[in-house]
Amino acid sequence: MQNFERRRDRFDLFDSMESPAVNLCFRMDLPDFRPWCKEQDLAPFHVLLCAVLRSILKIENFRYRVFEGEVIRIERLLPSFTVVNQHFDLNFAQFDWSDDVRTFVANGQAAREEAGSMLELNRKYAGMSPREAKDQVFVTCMPWLDFTSIQHPMASLATPDIPSLAWGRFSAGPDGGLQLPFSVQAHHGFVDGYHIHLLAQQIAAELAAIMQA
Template sequence: MKNFELRRDRYDAFRQFDNPLVNISLTLELPEFRPFCKQRQLSPFHFFLYCVLSAIETIDNFMYRIHEDEVIKIDDFIGSFTVINGDNNLNFARFARSADLREFTARSVRAAQEATASRVLINTHADLTPRQMRENVFITCMPWFDMRAIEHPIFRHRDSDIPSLAWGRFSAPAGATMTLPFSVQAHHGFVDGFHVHLLAQAIAQRVAEVIAEHAPA
């Protein structure tokens, strides 16, 4: 929490706002990872989810939460994301993350299959304590269009401390790089635009690292 103390005055200022959230949309530039996924029979979505969640935990500002009116720093978070079920309705998937790419994607795929098959809305927080509920990052993917911006539903803005990330359709294949529309919503007491910039860099770096780590010897 040493780093947080350097911005506690910013947090104290923004916590007074009725809506302390900052919401930034950008075009994320990444190494082209779809051929890598195709060669290894990996879903591009689940591969990218692995890289995004791996990147988030490297930046303290995205790990701060509010619990019992105090700021805490979480050490880890669950994997979760939205899906569309067989009735074309929203549902939620949840799984325990793994540092191993293959295991992570296998768990993520199973969670997606379960949520897609359920007609009932899955409450991924039902079995969690209030403290455990802070150990989350909200993920939404809308692959059908070139998303320009998004405003997430918020139960109570002043208490909203969990970052919400969303992305849209991947760009058409065009060489060594790819782009996608990407959005980050977070508590401004913790996150500034600069930290969103750092996250964008960290995601691109993580994609490159994972591809390099699994390259043939």
């Protein structure tokens, strides 16, 4: 927590505001990993989710949370993301972390099927304790939309400490790469625009590393 203590005055400043959230939406450049996914028979969404969550853990500012009035640093992530069920209602998929990309993808696909078949909200998700909830980031994907902004829901305007991430439809980028709209919402006491820039760079690097492994 030594790195956080250097930001303590910034945290106190933003945390005292009615809404301490910073929310940026931008076009993210990525290597085109879809042909590799096709060769490996891996779902692109889940490969990208793996790269995103690995990146979150590597940038310390995205690991800070507020629990019972104190700043903590999480040591793990519980992967979760939104799905739509058979009636096109929102649900939440959850699964166990794996450092192996193939196992990660398989776990994520199984969780998608399970959550998508539920009529009510995922009971496992609804039963999380407040402390368990801190070991996640909120992830949603809207592959139909090339959106330019988004407002993520928060339990309270004063508590945006769990980062919220969203991305949309892929499109062709420069030099044969990909672009996609990407949104990051986080507590400004923890995360600045610079850290969001680092996150975007890290996600691209993680995808490149996954393809080379």
